[in-house]
Amino acid sequence: MTEAPGRRASPVGGMPPADAARSLLPPADVVRVRDLAVAVGHKPLLVDVDLTVRRGERVGLIGESGSGKSLTALAIMGLLPQELAPSGSVVVTGHGPGSVARSTSVLEAGERGLAAMRGRDVAMVFQEPMTALNPTMRVGAQVAEVMTIHGTVADRGAASRRAVDLLDKVGLPDPADAARAYPHQLSGGQRQRVVVAMALANDPALLICDEPTTALDVTVQALVLDLIVRGVQARDAGLLFITHDLAVVASVCERVLVMYGGRVVEAGPVLDVFTRPRHRYTRGLIGASDLDLARPDGGLYTIQGSVPAAGRFPAGCVFRNRCTHATAECETVPQWEGPGPEVGFACVHPVVHHGGGSS
Amino acid sequence: MSGLSKGAEALLPPPGRRTRRGVEATLLVGGGIVAAITLLALVSLVWTPYDVGEINAAERLATSSTRHWLGTDKFGRDVVSLLMVGSQTTLLVGLVSVGVAAVVGVPLGILAAMVPRWWGELVMRANDLLLAFPALLLAIMLTAVHGQGVVTAMVAIGISSIPSFARVVRSGAIGVMKTEYVLAARAAGRRPVAIALRHVLPNVGSLVIVQASVSFAIAVLAEAALSYLGLGAPPGTPSWGRMLQEGQELLFVAPRLEVFPGVAIALAVLGFNLLGDGLRDRFDPRLEDRR
Numbered sequence: 001m002t003e004a005p006g007r008r009a010s011p012v013g014g015m016p017p018a019d020a021a022r023s024l025l026p027p028a029d030v031v032r033v034r035d036l037a038v039a040v041g042h043k044p045l046l047v048d049v050d051l052t053v054r055r056g057e058r059v060g061l062i063g064e065s066g067s068g069k070s071l072t073a074l075a076i077m078g079l080l081p082q083e084l085a086p087s088g089s090v091v092v093t094g095h096g097p098g099s100v101a102r103s104t105s106v107l108e109a110g111e112r113g114l115a116a117m118r119g120r121d122v123a124m125v126f127q128e129p130m131t132a133l134n135p136t137m138r139v140g141a142q143v144a145e146v147m148t149i150h151g152t153v154a155d156r157g158a159a160s161r162r163a164v165d166l167l168d169k170v171g172l173p174d175p176a177d178a179a180r181a182y183p184h185q186l187s188g189g190q191r192q193r194v195v196v197a198m199a200l201a202n203d204p205a206l207l208i209c210d211e212p213t214t215a216l217d218v219t220v221q222a223l224v225l226d227l228i229v230r231g232v233q234a235r236d237a238g239l240l241f242i243t244h245d246l247a248v249v250a251s252v253c254e255r256v257l258v259m260y261g262g263r264v265v266e267a268g269p270v271l272d273v274f275t276r277p278r279h280r281y282t283r284g285l286i287g288a289s290d291l292d293l294a295r296p297d298g299g300l301y302t303i304q305g306s307v308p309a310a311g312r313f314p315a316g317c318v319f320r321n322r323c324t325h326a327t328a329e330c331e332t333v334p335q336w337e338g339p340g341p342e343v344g345f346a347c348v349h350p351v352v353h354h355g356g357g358s359s
Numbered sequence: 360m361s362g363l364s365k366g367a368e369a370l371l372p373p374p375g376r377r378t379r380r381g382v383e384a385t386l387l388v389g390g391g392i393v394a395a396i397t398l399l400a401l402v403s404l405v406w407t408p409y410d411v412g413e414i415n416a417a418e419r420l421a422t423s424s425t426r427h428w429l430g431t432d433k434f435g436r437d438v439v440s441l442l443m444v445g446s447q448t449t450l451l452v453g454l455v456s457v458g459v460a461a462v463v464g465v466p467l468g469i470l471a472a473m474v475p476r477w478w479g480e481l482v483m484r485a486n487d488l489l490l491a492f493p494a495l496l497l498a499i500m501l502t503a504v505h506g507q508g509v510v511t512a513m514v515a516i517g518i519s520s521i522p523s524f525a526r527v528v529r530s531g532a533i534g535v536m537k538t539e540y541v542l543a544a545r546a547a548g549r550r551p552v553a554i555a556l557r558h559v560l561p562n563v564g565s566l567v568i569v570q571a572s573v574s575f576a577i578a579v580l581a582e583a584a585l586s587y588l589g590l591g592a593p594p595g596t597p598s599w600g601r602m603l604q605e606g607q608e609l610l611f612v613a614p615r616l617e618v619f620p621g622v623a624i625a626l627a628v629l630g631f632n633l634l635g636d637g638l639r640d641r642f643d644p645r646l647e648d649r650r
Contacts, residue, residue: 119547
């Protein structure tokens, strides 16, 4: 863990400050992942993952199950299982004690440094609200606990009051009553609101959401998404949003990274990537999501085959064995085509868009 | 179930092998026996029909009568009173030994679940070593060192019950460690000790309660065996095991002196076992929907 003195981060505490003072500063990277690779034995699970989220930015991470999205999130949190050996660099910058920016090199930091970072500089919302809360603790106590761990409130009493306040802000009816409830007394949507309240309790610089609405009813989904977006906007925090629902990404995120086989295969602004995908995999994903688009035989477009088991992806282009355009050239790893890691793609036979594509 | 086809019906669990009602009955009977013994022990603290310390040669070996419901022993002591006072020893030994076993075994099990797999295995192999050591042998050794007494018996029984607690708690804790709320707690910056106390321990609580009940039954039996062998309660301290031993020489003269404490021991063991079974099934979520 290294301190980065000089640069001021947003003040700690109740309400986020006005934007005026901060907008003069260049947007700071809240997380910067470079050349992240994770392997178990000789099986690569993540290869050369580059990812940056800046303050106030909302970034989507999409791909099928087994593409390495959740693993990337766990690597950022420093929560990878012990048998996985990560390499590369992951730097998280949040507001440490005394409002001085604090950077943590996640892969090198000790357990103490990571514990100080987790829940404070980065917070995470998990997929399954049914199991993300401890069934034997009242939810108010669970929200309050997150704040007492990091000492962001004066005492236990203040933590309890602020917990009720947070539950109110995430829209739980009768928050004082809800705080005294056990998780099983709440509905799935209410539980996920509690989880969001917990994640936002310490005003983290980065919020990671791992498919936060997958387990929820569609109508509740929209409400929880709105809650997450408003939560990060109010705190000027970065958001890393993991999902396989492209519609959700389109409504929540500004930038998107497409992952497949443990690699980032395409990246760019959401509009560009979704309207003019270059990588064949992205094209396939979008084609499969578009229910208006039907094949001549009336069926929906699909990506043929299924995601191979971890470590069983082909050498060269990882999508090669499922791609309709694969040739012998695809047997070598395709170069990243683009101005930087945030915009570009890695495909030998990219989709070519003709004319009129000025948008 | 009439709407289902034959095939679909075959996929359903067999109906009522262990129903909610069966569980309630087990729990009720087990709890009832345990409650009755506890009540007897509590009453005996303040009142017994006769003083068990008093030797009455005139009434020795009396058979059942309205004066002595279950007769008297070779010293003329009232058997009902002896059984009542003896239940104190039984419960005390059970409580303390289960307490010792839980206080050591539960943290050990949680620790073995939370440390890296390798170390956990090491802890469990040490645990197996203790499990393989006969409880009676341990008690004899401790008696040789510290002398005969109820305390020695309690400690010996407690130590030999540690492995079963550690094993059960570890398997439960491994399951809890895999849940998202533990991951979420770690993601919130919770340190391991806090996770163990706040998240793991409360969620293996039901396992501990069940194991305590079962261990209690084993402790009751072990205490009787130790006292019978003269390794438990010293002479003069009423205990069911001791009563068995003292009645042994009169087996053919007054077999009831063997039968009554024997039945008491069997009942107590049955009661705690039923209670443990009932609690285990009660906590079993698979039975939830058959209410």
